[in-house]
Amino acid sequence: MIVETVEECLDWADLVALGEVAKAQGRYGEVILNRMSDQSECFSRLSRVFVEGADGRPEAVAVESARIHKGRPVVKLAGISNIGDAAALVGKELRIPESELDPLPDGSIYHFDIVGATVTDRERGVIGVVEKVISTSGTDVLVVRSDDGSEQLLPLCEEICRRIDREGRRIEIDAPEGLIGLNAH
Template sequence: MADKVCVGAIAGSFGVRGEVRLKSFCATPDDIATYGPLSTEDGRRSFDIQLTRPVKAGFAARLSGVTSKEAADALRGTRLFAPRSALPSLPDDEYYHADLIGLSAQDTGGQPRGKVSAVLNHGASDLLELRVPGQKGTVLVPFTLEIVPTVDLAQGRIVIDPPEGLFDD
């Protein structure tokens, strides 16, 4: 498990006074401002976050040290990370996406099925994107208790019970 978790991204500038358009990846979107200073992935920069108002698909926000539209524009696409220790602990059946990425997947018979390369959510529910050995593309697996009955973070694996036809065996 990583010692930091991606909680949001800067989508660009907002206005002309250095505010940014901030997209939150938190379950409660405005929690992004409560996790203390957020850092870039490489840890070279950190920012105190002050949300100023909700905007379409996120928030307008002030970041410490960002005072111009040009500085805000230069941060477009920057992902922001919080220390894992600042995040709330989760119930037994919930996981941070960062903890799922990289887990190996096997079916209920023990056959390897790939590795989790991403966790996607397009509105309805989470999908695990698996990179499957020997295949060019990826396979999307619904992240439901019926299809993914076991998540074992300690062993670095998930067990899946794929519906028929999901894998072309």
């Protein structure tokens, strides 16, 4: 599976996640990804992605093919030829250097841009900090950790997220009555 170990990437953290392997697809080694941006099409132009090696260093893997199926990327990686090999990748992130990302159209974001952002509601003040973004087949979901340790799940949609300031690491929301605390864990 491994094409090369990349020396110029000092750390796995130097790369940005495009998707996480959700499950094997079919018998020939394809994997379905949970996307980590709203730019699923970018997989079709990639010649390689990086997976985290056993030593924590990025390892490059060639992309043989990529397509969108039911709104989710399906990727075939070199050296992954059966369902068992593909299943071993479940839970692993596929990453690339940030310099290789496609420029985003207005109104689009990469998930890594908002992880760590402070979420503030117009009426309730600070809700918490974005811990991660969950991709779904519909609306993506913000996982927000509050100061008291509780977890809030908030839809990442224009109707609720009124302003996203990537540089300032802030998200202003206008949550409808009852949403905050509805699914707190």
